[in-house]
Amino acid sequence: MARNFFTVMRSSAPTRTASPASNQTPSGQVTAPPPNMKQDAAAGVGVHLDPNLEAVRHDFTEEVETALQLRNVSAFYGSFQAIDKMTMPIPRNRVTALIGPSGCGKSTLLRCFNRMNDLIPGARIEGEIEFEGRNLIDPNVDAVEVRRRIGMVFQKPNPFPKSIYENVAFGARINGYSGDMDRLVEDSLRRAALWDEVKDELDKSGLALSGGQQQRLCIARAIAVQPEIILMDEPASALDPVATLKIEDLMRELAEEYTIVVVTHNMQQAGRVSDYTAFLLAGEERVGRLVEFGPTQDIFTNPIDQRTEDYITGRYG
Amino acid sequence: MSAATPTAGITPYAPRIRARRGLSVGFMVIALLAITASMLMLGALIVEIAVDGAARLFTDGSATVQEVRGETLIDLPTPENMNWLAWAMPVAILLPFLGLRVVRSLIADIPALAERAIGFATTLPVAVFVHILYVRFESAYYIEYAKAIGVDGASGNIFQLFAEASGFQFVRLIVAGLILPLGIIAAGWFWSNRLRRPSLLLPAIATAAWVVYLFLDPFFLSSYPSRLPAQAGLFSAITGTLYMMVITAAVAFPLGVGAAIYLEEYARRNWFSRMIQVNISNLAGVPSIIYGLLGLQVFVRVLEFERSVLAGACTMALLVMPIIIVSAQEALRTVPPSMREAAYAVGATRWQVIRFHVLPYAFGGMLTGNILAMSRAIGETAPLIAIGALTFIAFLADSPTDDFTVMPIQVFNWVTRPQSGFHEIAASGIIVLMLVLLVMNAAAIVMRQRTRTDW
Numbered sequence: 001m002a003r004n005f006f007t008v009m010r011s012s013a014p015t016r017t018a019s020p021a022s023n024q025t026p027s028g029q030v031t032a033p034p035p036n037m038k039q040d041a042a043a044g045v046g047v048h049l050d051p052n053l054e055a056v057r058h059d060f061t062e063e064v065e066t067a068l069q070l071r072n073v074s075a076f077y078g079s080f081q082a083i084d085k086m087t088m089p090i091p092r093n094r095v096t097a098l099i100g101p102s103g104c105g106k107s108t109l110l111r112c113f114n115r116m117n118d119l120i121p122g123a124r125i126e127g128e129i130e131f132e133g134r135n136l137i138d139p140n141v142d143a144v145e146v147r148r149r150i151g152m153v154f155q156k157p158n159p160f161p162k163s164i165y166e167n168v169a170f171g172a173r174i175n176g177y178s179g180d181m182d183r184l185v186e187d188s189l190r191r192a193a194l195w196d197e198v199k200d201e202l203d204k205s206g207l208a209l210s211g212g213q214q215q216r217l218c219i220a221r222a223i224a225v226q227p228e229i230i231l232m233d234e235p236a237s238a239l240d241p242v243a244t245l246k247i248e249d250l251m252r253e254l255a256e257e258y259t260i261v262v263v264t265h266n267m268q269q270a271g272r273v274s275d276y277t278a279f280l281l282a283g284e285e286r287v288g289r290l291v292e293f294g295p296t297q298d299i300f301t302n303p304i305d306q307r308t309e310d311y312i313t314g315r316y317g
Numbered sequence: 318m319s320a321a322t323p324t325a326g327i328t329p330y331a332p333r334i335r336a337r338r339g340l341s342v343g344f345m346v347i348a349l350l351a352i353t354a355s356m357l358m359l360g361a362l363i364v365e366i367a368v369d370g371a372a373r374l375f376t377d378g379s380a381t382v383q384e385v386r387g388e389t390l391i392d393l394p395t396p397e398n399m400n401w402l403a404w405a406m407p408v409a410i411l412l413p414f415l416g417l418r419v420v421r422s423l424i425a426d427i428p429a430l431a432e433r434a435i436g437f438a439t440t441l442p443v444a445v446f447v448h449i450l451y452v453r454f455e456s457a458y459y460i461e462y463a464k465a466i467g468v469d470g471a472s473g474n475i476f477q478l479f480a481e482a483s484g485f486q487f488v489r490l491i492v493a494g495l496i497l498p499l500g501i502i503a504a505g506w507f508w509s510n511r512l513r514r515p516s517l518l519l520p521a522i523a524t525a526a527w528v529v530y531l532f533l534d535p536f537f538l539s540s541y542p543s544r545l546p547a548q549a550g551l552f553s554a555i556t557g558t559l560y561m562m563v564i565t566a567a568v569a570f571p572l573g574v575g576a577a578i579y580l581e582e583y584a585r586r587n588w589f590s591r592m593i594q595v596n597i598s599n600l601a602g603v604p605s606i607i608y609g610l611l612g613l614q615v616f617v618r619v620l621e622f623e624r625s626v627l628a629g630a631c632t633m634a635l636l637v638m639p640i641i642i643v644s645a646q647e648a649l650r651t652v653p654p655s656m657r658e659a660a661y662a663v664g665a666t667r668w669q670v671i672r673f674h675v676l677p678y679a680f681g682g683m684l685t686g687n688i689l690a691m692s693r694a695i696g697e698t699a700p701l702i703a704i705g706a707l708t709f710i711a712f713l714a715d716s717p718t719d720d721f722t723v724m725p726i727q728v729f730n731w732v733t734r735p736q737s738g739f740h741e742i743a744a745s746g747i748i749v750l751m752l753v754l755l756v757m758n759a760a761a762i763v764m765r766q767r768t769r770t771d772w
């Protein structure tokens with residue numbers, strides 16, 4: 001099956017349809033760039049992904065496969081629209097950070113990726129999220145299967161009140177894993193950088209661990225079902241700086257094998273751990289929109305959209 | 318800002334605060350009065366019942382069986398001879414303690430294992446000693462008893478005693494002959510493992526039980542009803558209650574928990590589930606006699622269960638179902654959403670989430686609710702009278718379709734008799750009923766504490 005190669009663009013590449021083109025009105029007249037575009041976007045020439053000219057993509061210097069391709073994804077809670085027509089790729093084996101102020105729909109978007117929003121009465125998703133050639137939003141796609149292949153780590157560490165071993169083994173067991181469970185548990189805990197701390201007390205309750213250890217246990221639990229993508233919703237926001245650093249190191253290591261999408265409030269964290277960054281913002285009506293997506297370095301050093309720059313430099317609340 | 322004019326030294330807010338405090342003092346006084354009054358009344362009632370009931374429920378420790386029963390039966394050795402055994406427990410607790418003290422003063426560093434060994438070494442002989450003494454005593458007692466009631470070939474063989482003993486006597490044999498020695502060993506073990514609290518609590522409970530046992534008149538709990546107050550007992554009522562409770566729990570718990578799971582985990586929040594929810598609360602408030610009439614029509618007549626244990630248990634199950642459902646729902650709600658999300662996130666189906674996570678975490682709370690519901694059912698009289706439970710049962714129910722009686726009905730019946738002797742044994746019956754309730758509620762509280770998870 002053909003993979004989606006989403007960019008091959010360099011600034012000199014001829015595929016650069018770029019701003020000048022999209023700034024043309026149907027009549028062919030060249031208009032001024034939209035007011036939210038930085039006027040002096042000299043170095044980074046952006047490509048608009050959606051017709052609203054809101055989401056801006058930097059040109060990429062590397063060639064990556066997409067793990068997920070979002071097309072016009074909107075999410076609703078009852079009659080309230082939380083996110084509006086987001087279109088972007090999630091690159092495979094990279095860390096993608098979702099940043100933006102509170103309430104802009106980061107968690108909502110993340111929970112669309114593994115159909116977690118199905119569990120909320122009245123929640124609804126529109127659009128398309130392509131995952132291995134299928135639209136995983138499609139009601140005919142089994143949400144349980146989606147969640148097995150796209151794991152999740154939550155904001156507050158939430159180990160089961162069971163033994164450390166059971167915490168890790170549970171997912172594999174219910175999914176009919178028939179291999180050597182002891183090895184799987186050890187392997188998962190090793191990858192989550194927790195094995196050395198707990199190897200002598202696997203029978204201890206997961207709740208007896210420290211916050212940082214609990215969060216790494218949750219990561220081990222997610223890894224144990226061997227997912228392709230791991231979603232993390234502010235995984236370090238409840239942790240102290242040392243534990244946070246450990247989780248960040250872990251994310252970098254995991255990115256070699258997994259695709260990671262991480263929501264974070266913390267600019268420095270996004271800068272440290274992520275390869276790609278999506279900046280989301282909610283307007284007046286509290287509807288979250290994608291403002292800018294691109295390589296983290298470009299977003300941080302050379303944002304195209306004025307609002308991105310304002311947010312990154314801390315001019316937003 | 319406020320209407321009150323600020324005076325020197327008082328902030329403008331002072332009057333409002335004082336007013337509120339005045340109000341709260343008023344409420345406190347009312348509450349205290351109400352509580353004191355009800356406590357006093359309850360206390361008076363309890364004292365009255367206890368004074369009456371003690372006459373029949375307990376011997377004074379020196380009375381022989383024949384005196385208590387008001388007729389010459391046999392001349393049995395009295396429990397009085399065994400009173401000193403009540404001290405065995407405290408002694409057994411002190412022994413490992415003293416033993417350890419002595420050993421410690423001799424050897425500086427004792428390994429943990431040796432500490433335990435010392436605990437065992439000191440308690441074990443005491444336990445064995447107590448057990449042997451007890452068996453000898455009980456053997457003599459039962460040989461006399463067996464002779465008196467005409468059992469041939471009674472010997473001192475403990476196994477034969479077990480074979481011949483029945484019902485309450487059997488329980489007595491087990492409890493006193495095994496629990497006490499085992500309790501002593503457990504006390505020694507806990508103590509030498511530095512679990513001080515259980516090491517004191519366990520023997521305290523066992524000692525108390527032992528003392529009660531010594532003075533308890535076993536015949537009150539092991540006799541059938543009689544037209545003579547001195548010979549009447551609670552045996553058929555106790556077994557009837559137990560029998561009915563087991564069936565009630567077996568019917569009500571699965572149904573109630575199932576309903577709670579449906580309402581909490583599966584039902585969509587729409588008018589239908591709201592209607593069910595409201596009606597469950599309503600059902601909890603329906604007078605119990607109505608359930609009795611319902612049971613009479615549905616179970617006794619239509620389903621033709623007759624006036625049986627089964628009919629009574631089904632009626633009781635309906636009666637306590639709302640309590641079980643509501644408490645099970647509450648237990649399910651205490652399981653944080655984050656646990657469900659965590660389970661869903663590793664690819665669990667809804668049933669797997671419920672089966673492996675929600676249910677186990679909520680089960681303690683559900684059991685607690687079930688015990689409380691059962692303690693409600695145990696005291697209910699009206700619905701059983703409505704379905705026609707009998708009051709004079711001189712046999713034990715063998716099958717769920719047999720006639721039966723329960724403790725509150727037996728007590729009710731005794732209270733309505735004209736002879737004062739029956740009033741006394743009614744009081745004794747109430748004490749037994751209250752003890753059972755106390756134990757059940759204590760179990761519920763302990764279980765709630767034990768199974769609580771700090772998320």
Ligand SMILES: Nc1ncnc2c1ncn2[C@@H]1O[C@H](COP(=O)(O)OP(=O)(O)O)[C@@H](O)[C@H]1O
Nearest residue numbers: 077082101102103104105106107108109120286
């Ligand atoms: N379960 C829900 N029901 C209704 N509205 C919700 C729910 N969860 C989130 N929202 C709303 O959706 C918007 C986006 O929320 P969220 O995705 O949690 O934002 P973020 O994670 O970026 O802080 C907010 O306005 C929030 O109030």
Ligand SMILES: [Mg+2]
Nearest residue numbers: 106107108233
């Ligand atoms: Mg969030």
